[in-house]
Amino acid sequence: xxxxxxRLAAALAAPAFAGTMPSAAAAQTTAGPSDPLxxxxxxxxxxxxxxxxxxxxxxxxxxFQFKA
Amino acid sequence: xxxxxxxxxxxxIPELNARLVAKEISAEELARAFSxxxxxxxxxxxALALPFPQQAxxxxxxxxxxxxxxxxxxxLQGIPYGAKDLLSVAGQVTTWGAQPYRAQVFDYTATVLEKxxxxxxxxxxxxxxxxxxxxxxxxxxxxxxxxxxxxPWDRSRWSGGSSSGSATAVAAGLVPFALGSETxxxxxxxxxxxxxxxxxxxxGLVSRHGAMALSWTLDKIGPLAHTAEDxxxxxxxxxxxxxxxxxxxxxxxxxxxxxxxPMKELKIGYAPIDFTDRxxxxxxxAFAAALAALKETGVQLIETKLPDFPxxxxxxxxxxxxxxxxxxxxxxSGRVNELADPSQIAGLKASVDVAxxxxxxxxxxxxxMQEAFQRLFSEVDALVTTGRSGPATPVNQPLDxxxxxxxxxxxxxxxxxxxxxxxxAFPCGFADNLPVALQVVGPAFSENTxxxxxxxxxxxxxxxxxxxxxx
Numbered sequence: 001x002x003x004x005x006x007r008l009a010a011a012l013a014a015p016a017f018a019g020t021m022p023s024a025a026a027a028q029t030t031a032g033p034s035d036p037l038x039x040x041x042x043x044x045x046x047x048x049x050x051x052x053x054x055x056x057x058x059x060x061x062x063x064f065q066f067k068a
Numbered sequence: 069x070x071x072x073x074x075x076x077x078x079x080x081i082p083e084l085n086a087r088l089v090a091k092e093i094s095a096e097e098l099a100r101a102f103s104x105x106x107x108x109x110x111x112x113x114x115a116l117a118l119p120f121p122q123q124a125x126x127x128x129x130x131x132x133x134x135x136x137x138x139x140x141x142x143x144l145q146g147i148p149y150g151a152k153d154l155l156s157v158a159g160q161v162t163t164w165g166a167q168p169y170r171a172q173v174f175d176y177t178a179t180v181l182e183k184x185x186x187x188x189x190x191x192x193x194x195x196x197x198x199x200x201x202x203x204x205x206x207x208x209x210x211x212x213x214x215x216x217x218x219x220p221w222d223r224s225r226w227s228g229g230s231s232s233g234s235a236t237a238v239a240a241g242l243v244p245f246a247l248g249s250e251t252x253x254x255x256x257x258x259x260x261x262x263x264x265x266x267x268x269x270x271x272g273l274v275s276r277h278g279a280m281a282l283s284w285t286l287d288k289i290g291p292l293a294h295t296a297e298d299x300x301x302x303x304x305x306x307x308x309x310x311x312x313x314x315x316x317x318x319x320x321x322x323x324x325x326x327x328x329x330p331m332k333e334l335k336i337g338y339a340p341i342d343f344t345d346r347x348x349x350x351x352x353x354a355f356a357a358a359l360a361a362l363k364e365t366g367v368q369l370i371e372t373k374l375p376d377f378p379x380x381x382x383x384x385x386x387x388x389x390x391x392x393x394x395x396x397x398x399x400x401s402g403r404v405n406e407l408a409d410p411s412q413i414a415g416l417k418a419s420v421d422v423a424x425x426x427x428x429x430x431x432x433x434x435x436x437m438q439e440a441f442q443r444l445f446s447e448v449d450a451l452v453t454t455g456r457s458g459p460a461t462p463v464n465q466p467l468d469x470x471x472x473x474x475x476x477x478x479x480x481x482x483x484x485x486x487x488x489x490x491x492x493a494f495p496c497g498f499a500d501n502l503p504v505a506l507q508v509v510g511p512a513f514s515e516n517t518x519x520x521x522x523x524x525x526x527x528x529x530x531x532x533x534x535x536x537x538x539x
Contacts, residue, residue, distance in 0.1 A: 035414075036410045036411050036413070036414035037414040037417055037418060039411075039414065040204075040205065040411070040414040040415045040417070040418035040419075041418045041421060043205075043384070043418075044384075044388065044418055044419075044421050044422055046381075047380075047381035047384045047385055047388075047426065048381075048385075048422075048423060048426045050378045050380075050381040051378060051381050051382065051385060051426050051429045051430060051433070052429075053378075054377075054378060054429065054433060056429065056432045056433060056436065060432045060435050060436060061432065061435070062428045062431035062432050062434075062435075063285070063431050063432075063434050063435055063438075067271075067272065067317065067488075068270045068271040068272055068273075068317065068438075068487070068488030068489070068512040068513070
Protein backbone atom coordinates (compact mmCIF):
# COMPACT_ATOMS: atom_id res chain seq x y z
CA UNK A 1 0.00 0.00 0.00
CA UNK A 2 1.39 3.37 -1.02
CA UNK A 3 0.77 6.35 1.25
CA UNK A 4 1.75 9.74 -0.09
CA UNK A 5 3.50 12.27 2.12
CA UNK A 6 0.54 14.61 1.72
CA ARG A 7 -1.91 11.95 2.88
CA LEU A 8 0.28 11.07 5.86
CA ALA A 9 0.68 14.71 6.88
CA ALA A 10 -3.05 15.22 6.58
CA ALA A 11 -3.81 12.15 8.66
CA LEU A 12 -1.47 13.24 11.42
CA ALA A 13 -2.99 16.70 11.61
CA ALA A 14 -6.70 16.08 11.27
CA PRO A 15 -8.75 16.19 14.45
CA ALA A 16 -12.28 14.94 14.90
CA PHE A 17 -15.03 17.35 14.04
CA ALA A 18 -18.76 17.25 13.77
CA GLY A 19 -19.59 13.63 14.09
CA THR A 20 -16.55 12.35 12.32
CA MET A 21 -15.08 9.65 14.46
CA PRO A 22 -11.61 10.49 15.70
CA SER A 23 -9.12 8.43 13.79
CA ALA A 24 -5.97 6.75 14.97
CA ALA A 25 -4.18 9.79 13.67
CA ALA A 26 -6.21 11.98 15.97
CA ALA A 27 -5.32 9.67 18.81
CA GLN A 28 -1.66 10.25 18.04
CA THR A 29 -2.10 14.01 18.26
CA THR A 30 -4.18 13.83 21.41
CA ALA A 31 -1.41 11.74 22.90
CA GLY A 32 0.69 14.93 22.85
CA PRO A 33 -0.23 17.62 25.39
CA SER A 34 -2.41 16.18 28.16
CA ASP A 35 -4.24 19.49 28.68
CA PRO A 36 -7.23 19.48 26.27
CA LEU A 37 -6.80 23.15 25.36
CA UNK A 38 -3.10 22.73 24.60
CA UNK A 39 -3.91 19.62 22.58
CA UNK A 40 -6.56 21.52 20.59
CA UNK A 41 -4.13 24.35 19.91
CA UNK A 42 -1.48 21.83 18.84
CA UNK A 43 -3.94 20.35 16.34
CA UNK A 44 -4.66 23.79 14.90
CA UNK A 45 -0.93 24.38 14.52
CA UNK A 46 -0.49 20.99 12.84
CA UNK A 47 -3.38 21.73 10.48
CA UNK A 48 -1.87 25.12 9.66
CA UNK A 49 1.48 23.49 8.88
CA UNK A 50 -0.22 20.93 6.64
CA UNK A 51 -2.11 23.61 4.73
CA UNK A 52 1.03 25.74 4.37
CA UNK A 53 2.63 22.96 2.34
CA UNK A 54 -0.08 23.18 -0.29
CA UNK A 55 0.63 25.23 -3.38
CA UNK A 56 -2.46 26.89 -4.80
CA UNK A 57 -2.45 29.00 -7.99
CA UNK A 58 -2.98 32.72 -7.35
CA UNK A 59 -6.00 32.63 -9.65
CA UNK A 60 -7.78 30.13 -7.39
CA UNK A 61 -10.10 32.29 -5.32
CA UNK A 62 -11.73 31.17 -2.08
CA UNK A 63 -15.22 29.75 -2.31
CA PHE A 64 -16.68 32.61 -0.25
CA GLN A 65 -20.19 31.63 -1.29
CA PHE A 66 -19.71 27.92 -1.46
CA LYS A 67 -21.75 26.17 -4.13
CA ALA A 68 -21.76 22.46 -4.78
CA UNK B 69 -59.08 0.64 16.65
CA UNK B 70 -56.88 -0.70 13.89
CA UNK B 71 -54.36 -3.44 14.42
CA UNK B 72 -51.04 -1.75 15.07
CA UNK B 73 -48.75 -4.73 15.29
CA UNK B 74 -44.99 -4.57 15.70
CA UNK B 75 -44.76 -4.62 11.91
CA UNK B 76 -46.37 -1.19 11.82
CA UNK B 77 -43.51 0.34 13.77
CA UNK B 78 -41.01 -0.87 11.18
CA UNK B 79 -43.12 -0.29 8.09
CA UNK B 80 -41.80 1.77 5.19
CA ILE B 81 -43.41 5.02 4.13
CA PRO B 82 -45.19 3.51 1.08
CA GLU B 83 -46.53 0.70 3.30
CA LEU B 84 -47.91 3.13 5.88
CA ASN B 85 -49.25 5.44 3.17
CA ALA B 86 -51.11 2.57 1.51
CA ARG B 87 -52.81 1.68 4.80
CA LEU B 88 -53.72 5.31 5.45
CA VAL B 89 -55.19 5.86 2.00
CA ALA B 90 -57.10 2.57 2.26
CA LYS B 91 -58.38 3.81 5.65
CA GLU B 92 -57.14 0.65 7.38
CA ILE B 93 -55.52 2.94 9.92
CA SER B 94 -55.90 6.62 10.69
CA ALA B 95 -53.27 9.28 11.07
CA GLU B 96 -54.49 9.79 14.64
CA GLU B 97 -53.95 6.12 15.47
CA LEU B 98 -50.46 6.29 14.03
CA ALA B 99 -49.67 9.51 15.90
CA ARG B 100 -50.90 8.07 19.21
CA ALA B 101 -49.07 4.76 18.76
CA PHE B 102 -45.76 6.27 17.68
CA SER B 103 -45.96 9.04 20.30
CA UNK B 104 -46.49 6.47 23.06
CA UNK B 105 -43.65 4.36 21.78
CA UNK B 106 -41.30 7.33 21.47
CA UNK B 107 -42.05 8.47 25.02
CA UNK B 108 -41.79 4.95 26.48
CA UNK B 109 -38.69 3.69 24.65
CA UNK B 110 -36.92 6.91 23.65
CA UNK B 111 -35.38 7.48 27.11
CA UNK B 112 -34.11 3.89 27.13
CA UNK B 113 -31.68 4.93 24.37
CA UNK B 114 -31.27 8.60 25.40
CA ALA B 115 -32.89 9.34 22.05
CA LEU B 116 -35.71 11.66 23.05
CA ALA B 117 -35.23 15.40 23.44
CA LEU B 118 -38.79 16.68 23.55
CA PRO B 119 -42.05 14.83 22.80
CA PHE B 120 -45.02 16.53 21.12
CA PRO B 121 -47.87 14.05 21.78
CA GLN B 122 -50.74 16.53 22.03
CA GLN B 123 -49.63 18.62 19.08
CA ALA B 124 -49.09 15.45 17.03
CA UNK B 125 -52.55 14.11 17.76
CA UNK B 126 -54.16 17.48 16.95
CA UNK B 127 -52.28 17.64 13.65
CA UNK B 128 -53.12 14.02 12.83
CA UNK B 129 -56.83 14.68 13.33
CA UNK B 130 -56.64 17.45 10.74
CA UNK B 131 -54.83 15.10 8.37
CA UNK B 132 -57.55 12.49 8.83
CA UNK B 133 -60.16 15.09 7.96
CA UNK B 134 -58.24 15.92 4.79
CA UNK B 135 -57.95 12.28 3.78
CA UNK B 136 -61.65 11.83 4.46
CA UNK B 137 -62.37 14.72 2.08
CA UNK B 138 -60.17 13.06 -0.52
CA UNK B 139 -57.47 15.72 -0.29
CA UNK B 140 -54.34 13.64 -0.67
CA UNK B 141 -50.98 15.37 -0.25
CA UNK B 142 -48.55 12.59 -1.14
CA UNK B 143 -46.76 9.72 0.55
CA LEU B 144 -45.83 11.54 3.77
CA GLN B 145 -49.37 12.57 4.64
CA GLY B 146 -50.19 11.25 8.09
CA ILE B 147 -46.72 9.74 8.63
CA PRO B 148 -45.20 10.48 12.07
CA TYR B 149 -41.58 11.60 12.23
CA GLY B 150 -38.95 13.04 14.54
CA ALA B 151 -36.45 15.87 14.08
CA LYS B 152 -32.96 16.41 15.42
CA ASP B 153 -33.05 18.97 18.20
CA LEU B 154 -31.08 21.51 16.19
CA LEU B 155 -34.21 22.33 14.18
CA SER B 156 -36.37 25.05 15.68
CA VAL B 157 -40.08 24.69 16.34
CA ALA B 158 -41.74 28.02 17.14
CA GLY B 159 -42.49 28.37 20.83
CA GLN B 160 -40.79 25.11 21.81
CA VAL B 161 -37.43 24.53 23.47
CA THR B 162 -34.56 23.86 21.05
CA THR B 163 -31.47 22.85 22.99
CA TRP B 164 -28.93 21.99 20.26
CA GLY B 165 -28.07 19.17 22.66
CA ALA B 166 -26.13 21.58 24.86
CA GLN B 167 -26.55 22.73 28.44
CA PRO B 168 -26.04 26.46 27.73
CA TYR B 169 -29.07 26.36 25.41
CA ARG B 170 -31.34 24.12 27.48
CA ALA B 171 -34.05 26.81 27.72
CA GLN B 172 -33.66 28.34 24.24
CA VAL B 173 -36.92 29.11 22.41
CA PHE B 174 -37.28 30.48 18.88
CA ASP B 175 -40.34 32.22 17.48
CA TYR B 176 -40.08 30.59 14.07
CA THR B 177 -40.08 27.06 12.71
CA ALA B 178 -37.37 25.57 10.51
CA THR B 179 -38.18 25.54 6.79
CA VAL B 180 -37.84 21.76 6.51
CA LEU B 181 -40.39 21.26 9.28
CA GLU B 182 -42.76 23.75 7.62
CA LYS B 183 -42.40 21.83 4.37
CA UNK B 184 -43.15 18.50 6.03
CA UNK B 185 -46.12 20.02 7.83
CA UNK B 186 -47.37 21.27 4.49
CA UNK B 187 -47.53 17.75 3.07
CA UNK B 188 -49.23 16.37 6.17
CA UNK B 189 -46.35 14.67 7.97
CA UNK B 190 -46.84 14.63 11.74
CA UNK B 191 -43.98 15.72 14.04
CA UNK B 192 -44.10 13.54 17.17
CA UNK B 193 -40.96 14.80 18.87
CA UNK B 194 -37.48 16.20 18.76
CA UNK B 195 -34.56 13.83 19.02
CA UNK B 196 -31.29 13.96 20.90
CA UNK B 197 -27.95 14.93 19.42
CA UNK B 198 -24.32 15.45 20.31
CA UNK B 199 -23.93 18.92 21.83
CA UNK B 200 -23.56 21.61 19.17
CA UNK B 201 -23.34 18.79 16.60
CA UNK B 202 -19.88 18.02 17.88
CA UNK B 203 -18.25 21.04 16.31
CA UNK B 204 -15.51 21.47 18.89
CA UNK B 205 -14.26 17.93 18.38
CA UNK B 206 -15.75 15.68 21.04
CA UNK B 207 -13.97 12.71 22.55
CA UNK B 208 -16.72 11.02 24.56
CA UNK B 209 -20.07 9.52 23.58
CA UNK B 210 -21.49 11.33 26.60
CA UNK B 211 -20.98 14.70 24.88
CA UNK B 212 -24.69 15.50 24.98
CA UNK B 213 -27.24 17.18 27.20
CA UNK B 214 -29.26 13.96 26.92
CA UNK B 215 -26.47 11.54 27.83
CA UNK B 216 -24.67 9.17 25.49
CA UNK B 217 -26.65 7.89 22.52
CA UNK B 218 -27.24 4.19 23.18
CA UNK B 219 -27.42 1.82 20.25
CA PRO B 220 -30.72 -0.12 19.94
CA TRP B 221 -28.81 -3.21 18.85
CA ASP B 222 -26.69 -3.20 22.00
CA ARG B 223 -27.02 -0.49 24.61
CA SER B 224 -23.39 -0.92 25.61
CA ARG B 225 -22.49 0.51 22.19
CA TRP B 226 -22.71 4.06 20.91
CA SER B 227 -25.41 5.09 18.47
CA GLY B 228 -23.02 7.34 16.58
CA GLY B 229 -23.26 11.07 16.22
CA SER B 230 -24.08 13.72 15.96
CA SER B 231 -27.60 12.78 14.75
CA SER B 232 -27.73 10.16 17.52
CA GLY B 233 -31.42 10.26 18.39
CA SER B 234 -32.51 10.42 14.75
CA ALA B 235 -30.78 7.16 13.82
CA THR B 236 -31.71 5.44 17.07
CA ALA B 237 -35.38 6.36 16.82
CA VAL B 238 -35.68 4.95 13.30
CA ALA B 239 -33.74 1.78 14.16
CA ALA B 240 -35.87 1.10 17.26
CA GLY B 241 -39.16 1.75 15.44
CA LEU B 242 -39.93 4.89 17.45
CA VAL B 243 -40.57 6.94 14.30
CA PRO B 244 -40.91 5.86 10.66
CA PHE B 245 -38.36 8.49 9.66
CA ALA B 246 -36.33 11.32 11.13
CA LEU B 247 -34.39 14.37 10.06
CA GLY B 248 -30.73 14.69 10.92
CA SER B 249 -27.92 16.97 9.86
CA GLU B 250 -24.38 16.51 8.66
CA THR B 251 -21.41 18.83 8.66
CA UNK B 252 -18.95 15.97 8.35
CA UNK B 253 -20.25 12.48 9.08
CA UNK B 254 -23.20 13.22 11.35
CA UNK B 255 -25.75 11.37 9.21
CA UNK B 256 -23.50 8.71 7.69
CA UNK B 257 -21.99 7.61 11.02
CA UNK B 258 -25.15 7.08 13.10
CA UNK B 259 -27.00 5.56 10.14
CA UNK B 260 -24.15 3.06 9.75
CA UNK B 261 -23.97 2.20 13.44
CA UNK B 262 -27.72 1.85 13.93
CA UNK B 263 -28.48 -0.09 10.74
CA UNK B 264 -30.75 2.45 9.04
CA UNK B 265 -30.59 4.23 5.71
CA UNK B 266 -29.29 7.79 5.90
CA UNK B 267 -29.02 10.33 3.10
CA UNK B 268 -26.69 13.32 3.12
CA UNK B 269 -28.00 15.57 0.35
CA UNK B 270 -25.89 17.77 -1.90
CA UNK B 271 -24.92 21.02 -0.17
CA GLY B 272 -27.62 23.61 -0.79
CA LEU B 273 -30.37 21.24 -1.87
CA VAL B 274 -32.22 21.35 1.48
CA SER B 275 -32.81 24.59 3.37
CA ARG B 276 -31.01 25.06 6.71
CA HIS B 277 -33.18 28.00 7.75
CA GLY B 278 -34.11 27.40 11.39
CA ALA B 279 -31.29 24.95 11.97
CA MET B 280 -28.34 25.54 14.28
CA ALA B 281 -25.35 26.67 12.26
CA LEU B 282 -22.06 24.93 12.86
CA SER B 283 -20.45 25.71 9.51
CA TRP B 284 -22.34 27.82 6.99
CA THR B 285 -20.44 26.29 4.10
CA LEU B 286 -20.71 22.66 5.19
CA ASP B 287 -24.04 22.10 7.01
CA LYS B 288 -26.69 19.89 5.37
CA ILE B 289 -30.07 18.56 6.53
CA GLY B 290 -31.07 15.05 5.48
CA PRO B 291 -33.38 12.11 6.19
CA LEU B 292 -32.83 8.84 8.04
CA ALA B 293 -35.34 6.07 7.35
CA HIS B 294 -35.75 2.35 6.77
CA THR B 295 -35.06 2.30 3.04
CA ALA B 296 -33.44 4.23 0.22
CA GLU B 297 -36.88 4.67 -1.31
CA ASP B 298 -38.13 6.28 1.89
CA UNK B 299 -35.19 8.69 1.80
CA UNK B 300 -36.00 9.62 -1.79
CA UNK B 301 -39.64 10.31 -0.95
CA UNK B 302 -38.65 12.47 2.03
CA UNK B 303 -35.98 14.37 0.10
CA UNK B 304 -38.52 15.25 -2.58
CA UNK B 305 -40.61 16.96 0.08
CA UNK B 306 -37.84 18.82 1.93
CA UNK B 307 -35.65 19.91 -1.00
CA UNK B 308 -36.06 23.18 -2.81
CA UNK B 309 -35.15 26.83 -3.01
CA UNK B 310 -35.36 28.92 0.15
CA UNK B 311 -34.61 32.62 0.11
CA UNK B 312 -34.04 32.40 3.89
CA UNK B 313 -31.01 30.16 3.34
CA UNK B 314 -28.10 32.00 1.65
CA UNK B 315 -26.58 28.62 0.75
CA UNK B 316 -29.68 27.42 -1.06
CA UNK B 317 -28.88 26.02 -4.48
CA UNK B 318 -32.30 27.00 -5.76
CA UNK B 319 -32.94 23.50 -7.03
CA UNK B 320 -35.80 21.10 -6.46
CA UNK B 321 -35.58 17.33 -6.28
CA UNK B 322 -37.98 14.83 -7.79
CA UNK B 323 -37.54 11.22 -6.78
CA UNK B 324 -37.69 9.33 -10.07
CA UNK B 325 -36.64 5.70 -9.60
CA UNK B 326 -38.54 4.85 -12.77
CA UNK B 327 -35.90 6.72 -14.77
CA UNK B 328 -32.89 5.15 -13.07
CA UNK B 329 -30.20 3.98 -15.43
CA PRO B 330 -29.78 0.20 -15.69
CA MET B 331 -27.34 -1.01 -13.05
CA LYS B 332 -25.14 -2.66 -15.66
CA GLU B 333 -24.43 0.79 -17.14
CA LEU B 334 -23.12 2.17 -13.86
CA LYS B 335 -19.42 2.31 -13.08
CA ILE B 336 -18.68 2.50 -9.37
CA GLY B 337 -15.23 3.34 -8.08
CA TYR B 338 -13.92 1.59 -5.01
CA ALA B 339 -10.73 0.82 -3.09
CA PRO B 340 -10.44 -2.89 -2.23
CA ILE B 341 -8.41 -2.09 0.90
CA ASP B 342 -11.49 -0.42 2.45
CA PHE B 343 -13.13 -3.83 2.65
CA THR B 344 -10.07 -5.74 3.83
CA ASP B 345 -7.11 -4.18 5.67
CA ARG B 346 -8.93 -0.96 6.56
CA UNK B 347 -12.02 -2.77 7.84
CA UNK B 348 -12.33 -4.14 11.34
CA UNK B 349 -11.47 -7.84 11.27
CA UNK B 350 -14.90 -8.80 12.56
CA UNK B 351 -16.61 -6.86 9.76
CA UNK B 352 -14.58 -8.14 6.81
CA UNK B 353 -16.81 -11.15 6.05
CA ALA B 354 -19.89 -8.91 6.00
CA PHE B 355 -18.19 -6.36 3.76
CA ALA B 356 -16.96 -9.07 1.39
CA ALA B 357 -20.48 -10.47 1.12
CA ALA B 358 -21.85 -6.96 0.60
CA LEU B 359 -19.45 -6.29 -2.25
CA ALA B 360 -20.52 -9.57 -3.83
CA ALA B 361 -24.18 -8.60 -3.44
CA LEU B 362 -23.46 -5.21 -5.00
CA LYS B 363 -21.81 -6.91 -7.98
CA GLU B 364 -24.90 -9.09 -8.37
CA THR B 365 -26.93 -5.95 -9.07
CA GLY B 366 -24.94 -5.65 -12.29
CA VAL B 367 -22.86 -2.56 -11.55
CA GLN B 368 -19.26 -2.43 -12.70
CA LEU B 369 -16.80 -2.03 -9.82
CA ILE B 370 -13.65 -0.20 -10.83
CA GLU B 371 -10.62 0.28 -8.62
CA THR B 372 -10.22 4.02 -8.03
CA LYS B 373 -8.26 6.48 -5.91
CA LEU B 374 -9.52 9.64 -4.26
CA PRO B 375 -7.94 12.90 -5.39
CA ASP B 376 -4.97 13.61 -3.10
CA PHE B 377 -5.68 16.59 -0.83
CA PRO B 378 -5.25 17.40 2.88
CA UNK B 379 -8.97 16.95 3.52
CA UNK B 380 -8.74 16.69 7.29
CA UNK B 381 -6.74 19.88 7.88
CA UNK B 382 -8.89 21.79 5.37
CA UNK B 383 -12.11 20.64 6.98
CA UNK B 384 -10.86 21.47 10.45
CA UNK B 385 -9.72 24.94 9.44
CA UNK B 386 -13.08 25.71 7.86
CA UNK B 387 -15.21 24.39 10.71
CA UNK B 388 -12.89 25.94 13.27
CA UNK B 389 -12.98 29.40 11.71
CA UNK B 390 -16.73 29.39 11.08
CA UNK B 391 -17.70 28.00 14.48
CA UNK B 392 -15.41 30.53 16.20
CA UNK B 393 -17.56 33.23 14.68
CA UNK B 394 -20.89 31.42 15.13
CA UNK B 395 -20.27 30.63 18.79
CA UNK B 396 -18.29 33.78 19.65
CA UNK B 397 -20.86 34.84 22.29
CA UNK B 398 -20.77 31.38 23.90
CA UNK B 399 -16.98 31.31 23.99
CA UNK B 400 -16.55 34.93 25.11
CA SER B 401 -19.13 34.62 27.88
CA GLY B 402 -17.45 31.59 29.38
CA ARG B 403 -20.66 29.57 29.15
CA VAL B 404 -18.80 27.23 26.81
CA ASN B 405 -17.51 25.67 30.04
CA GLU B 406 -21.02 24.29 30.67
CA LEU B 407 -20.63 21.81 27.80
CA ALA B 408 -20.29 18.14 28.73
CA ASP B 409 -17.13 17.17 26.86
CA PRO B 410 -13.74 18.70 27.85
CA SER B 411 -12.40 18.19 24.33
CA GLN B 412 -15.38 19.99 22.87
CA ILE B 413 -14.87 22.92 25.28
CA ALA B 414 -11.19 23.07 24.43
CA GLY B 415 -11.83 22.79 20.70
CA LEU B 416 -14.24 25.71 20.73
CA LYS B 417 -11.92 27.87 22.81
CA ALA B 418 -8.97 27.05 20.57
CA SER B 419 -10.97 27.68 17.40
CA VAL B 420 -10.47 31.44 17.82
CA ASP B 421 -6.81 30.78 16.99
CA VAL B 422 -7.52 29.54 13.46
CA ALA B 423 -5.72 32.01 11.22
CA UNK B 424 -7.53 33.81 8.43
CA UNK B 425 -4.87 32.67 5.97
CA UNK B 426 -5.56 29.05 6.86
CA UNK B 427 -9.30 29.45 6.41
CA UNK B 428 -8.76 31.11 3.05
CA UNK B 429 -6.26 28.47 1.98
CA UNK B 430 -8.73 25.75 2.87
CA UNK B 431 -11.50 27.51 0.95
CA UNK B 432 -9.22 27.90 -2.08
CA UNK B 433 -8.25 24.24 -1.89
CA UNK B 434 -11.94 23.44 -1.83
CA UNK B 435 -12.30 24.72 -5.38
CA UNK B 436 -9.48 22.45 -6.50
CA MET B 437 -11.10 19.54 -4.67
CA GLN B 438 -14.39 20.14 -6.45
CA GLU B 439 -12.66 20.26 -9.82
CA ALA B 440 -10.77 17.06 -9.02
CA PHE B 441 -13.98 15.27 -8.05
CA GLN B 442 -15.66 16.49 -11.23
CA ARG B 443 -12.84 14.86 -13.19
CA LEU B 444 -13.14 11.69 -11.13
CA PHE B 445 -16.88 11.53 -11.79
CA SER B 446 -16.25 11.75 -15.52
CA GLU B 447 -14.70 8.29 -15.14
CA VAL B 448 -17.12 6.71 -12.63
CA ASP B 449 -20.75 7.37 -11.77
CA ALA B 450 -20.35 6.92 -8.02
CA LEU B 451 -17.98 5.73 -5.32
CA VAL B 452 -18.61 2.98 -2.80
CA THR B 453 -16.91 2.31 0.49
CA THR B 454 -17.87 1.27 3.99
CA GLY B 455 -20.16 3.49 6.08
CA ARG B 456 -17.72 3.12 8.93
CA SER B 457 -14.85 0.66 9.07
CA GLY B 458 -16.65 -1.55 11.58
CA PRO B 459 -19.56 -1.78 14.00
CA ALA B 460 -20.42 0.74 16.70
CA THR B 461 -17.79 1.43 19.33
CA PRO B 462 -18.35 0.75 23.05
CA VAL B 463 -20.20 3.63 24.61
CA ASN B 464 -17.72 4.02 27.46
CA GLN B 465 -14.65 4.04 25.23
CA PRO B 466 -13.08 7.36 24.18
CA LEU B 467 -13.89 7.86 20.53
CA ASP B 468 -10.26 8.33 19.58
CA UNK B 469 -9.22 5.01 21.11
CA UNK B 470 -9.91 3.02 17.95
CA UNK B 471 -7.21 2.77 15.35
CA UNK B 472 -7.63 2.72 11.61
CA UNK B 473 -5.38 1.97 8.69
CA UNK B 474 -4.73 4.90 6.34
CA UNK B 475 -5.28 4.59 2.61
CA UNK B 476 -8.17 3.73 0.34
CA UNK B 477 -11.13 6.04 0.81
CA UNK B 478 -10.24 6.84 4.43
CA UNK B 479 -10.92 10.53 3.77
CA UNK B 480 -14.25 10.06 2.03
CA UNK B 481 -16.31 11.74 4.76
CA UNK B 482 -14.33 15.01 4.94
CA UNK B 483 -13.71 14.90 1.18
CA UNK B 484 -17.37 14.37 0.31
CA UNK B 485 -18.47 17.12 2.66
CA UNK B 486 -15.85 19.60 1.47
CA UNK B 487 -16.93 19.02 -2.13
CA UNK B 488 -20.62 19.21 -1.16
CA UNK B 489 -21.34 15.73 -2.52
CA UNK B 490 -24.37 13.59 -1.66
CA UNK B 491 -23.95 10.24 0.05
CA UNK B 492 -26.21 7.44 1.21
CA ALA B 493 -25.38 4.91 3.93
CA PHE B 494 -27.34 1.67 4.18
CA PRO B 495 -26.99 -1.54 6.18
CA CYS B 496 -25.10 -4.36 4.49
CA GLY B 497 -24.58 -7.02 7.14
CA PHE B 498 -23.57 -7.64 10.73
CA ALA B 499 -20.39 -7.91 12.77
CA ASP B 500 -20.41 -8.77 16.47
CA ASN B 501 -24.22 -8.79 16.23
CA LEU B 502 -24.14 -5.13 15.25
CA PRO B 503 -24.99 -3.62 11.87
CA VAL B 504 -22.36 -2.44 9.42
CA ALA B 505 -23.03 -0.39 6.32
CA LEU B 506 -22.01 0.59 2.83
CA GLN B 507 -21.74 4.19 1.72
CA VAL B 508 -22.29 5.39 -1.85
CA VAL B 509 -21.13 8.88 -2.83
CA GLY B 510 -22.01 10.60 -6.10
CA PRO B 511 -21.54 13.87 -7.97
CA ALA B 512 -23.43 16.94 -6.81
CA PHE B 513 -27.18 16.58 -7.33
CA SER B 514 -26.93 12.89 -8.25
CA GLU B 515 -29.27 11.78 -5.44
CA ASN B 516 -31.43 9.76 -7.81
CA THR B 517 -28.41 7.75 -8.95
CA UNK B 518 -27.00 6.94 -5.52
CA UNK B 519 -30.48 6.16 -4.17
CA UNK B 520 -31.07 3.84 -7.14
CA UNK B 521 -27.90 1.93 -6.28
CA UNK B 522 -28.91 1.63 -2.62
CA UNK B 523 -32.47 0.66 -3.59
CA UNK B 524 -31.22 -2.04 -5.93
CA UNK B 525 -28.94 -3.38 -3.20
CA UNK B 526 -31.90 -3.44 -0.81
CA UNK B 527 -33.98 -5.33 -3.36
CA UNK B 528 -31.29 -8.06 -3.33
CA UNK B 529 -30.80 -8.16 0.46
CA UNK B 530 -32.85 -7.92 3.63
CA UNK B 531 -30.41 -6.25 6.05
CA UNK B 532 -32.58 -3.12 6.12
CA UNK B 533 -35.50 -5.23 7.36
CA UNK B 534 -33.71 -6.55 10.43
CA UNK B 535 -34.90 -5.27 13.80
CA UNK B 536 -32.98 -4.75 17.03
CA UNK B 537 -33.68 -7.56 19.49
CA UNK B 538 -35.25 -5.44 22.22
CA UNK B 539 -37.46 -3.58 19.74
